[in-house]
Amino acid sequence: MPLFGAHMSIAGGLSKAIDAATTLELETVQIFTHSPSQWSVQPTTDPKKPWAAKALADDAVSAFRTALAASSLQCATAHDSYLINLASPDETLYQRSLTAFTAEMHRAEALGLAYLVMHPGTPTDGDEKAGIKRIVRAFDKIHKACAKFKVMVLLETTAGQGMTLGHRFEHLAAILDGVKDPDQLGVCLDTCHVFAAGYPLAPSDDYEKTFKNFDVSIGLDKLKLFHVNDSKKPFGSRVDRHEWIGHGHLGLEPFRLLVNDMRFAKLPMILETPKEGPNGEAMDPVNLRTLRELIGKKKSA
Numbered sequence: 001m002p003l004f005g006a007h008m009s010i011a012g013g014l015s016k017a018i019d020a021a022t023t024l025e026l027e028t029v030q031i032f033t034h035s036p037s038q039w040s041v042q043p044t045t046d047p048k049k050p051w052a053a054k055a056l057a058d059d060a061v062s063a064f065r066t067a068l069a070a071s072s073l074q075c076a077t078a079h080d081s082y083l084i085n086l087a088s089p090d091e092t093l094y095q096r097s098l099t100a101f102t103a104e105m106h107r108a109e110a111l112g113l114a115y116l117v118m119h120p121g122t123p124t125d126g127d128e129k130a131g132i133k134r135i136v137r138a139f140d141k142i143h144k145a146c147a148k149f150k151v152m153v154l155l156e157t158t159a160g161q162g163m164t165l166g167h168r169f170e171h172l173a174a175i176l177d178g179v180k181d182p183d184q185l186g187v188c189l190d191t192c193h194v195f196a197a198g199y200p201l202a203p204s205d206d207y208e209k210t211f212k213n214f215d216v217s218i219g220l221d222k223l224k225l226f227h228v229n230d231s232k233k234p235f236g237s238r239v240d241r242h243e244w245i246g247h248g249h250l251g252l253e254p255f256r257l258l259v260n261d262m263r264f265a266k267l268p269m270i271l272e273t274p275k276e277g278p279n280g281e282a283m284d285p286v287n288l289r290t291l292r293e294l295i296g297k298k299k300s301a
């Protein structure tokens, strides 16, 4: 059976996410290690090192590690900040992103996390090739600065809003082919994103075609984690809006195929769906139950 989990809030402290995950009986969890809409790096007066990050407080790290070790979670993952753009043609933003992503690596490593999921980036000038080159250059630097780190970076498939890279498997393949050390990178597949990007996930023939396509361009051995989200927006819309499992344009069938796919039987599958229902009820338990009930089912309807 896959490891089921959800993205959990770190409000009130990093270890709070572990407490909440334990209450929900999750097998895996994803967190932000810093507020995702705020920079973790600030400008300095040193022209050689224009950006600096503050490390996590030692007591926060040890509280998190203690809680994680005591929990029944089998895998914990971080997701990077939305502000980071390693494909940016703006040199200032690129350098800030590089420092911020390196700081993400240090935080994830300090916390003992297995993976750091990241959005590849957006070449805001529309030049995809140059954007991919900048991402490759960034990872070569990051891998050098973080040699021997245990945490693995996962490039996430994206919906392809605007000029965002990652909505074609070939974009991720080009990054993996370009870096000096591809063994340090894996891939996270988000069901909502690939569907919005135009890769069908049902019926089963189309599901197989999409994963065949993934295997040919990237290699299924690179696939380490899933984000399991339904989509508020239709197939091929290139718009990224997550919905509760079975309530969106994906419906239940892609999730039934996924949770019963023996190739992915040990992989983390993490919900990033809206937390609250129309009456303020907690929706994570509902979505987790929906996923677990699909195990062993021959038909979703």
Ligand SMILES: [Zn+2]
Pocket: 156, 190, 227, 272
């Ligand atoms: Zn995602």
Ligand SMILES: [Zn+2]
Pocket: 190, 192, 193, 240, 241, 242
């Ligand atoms: Zn998304």
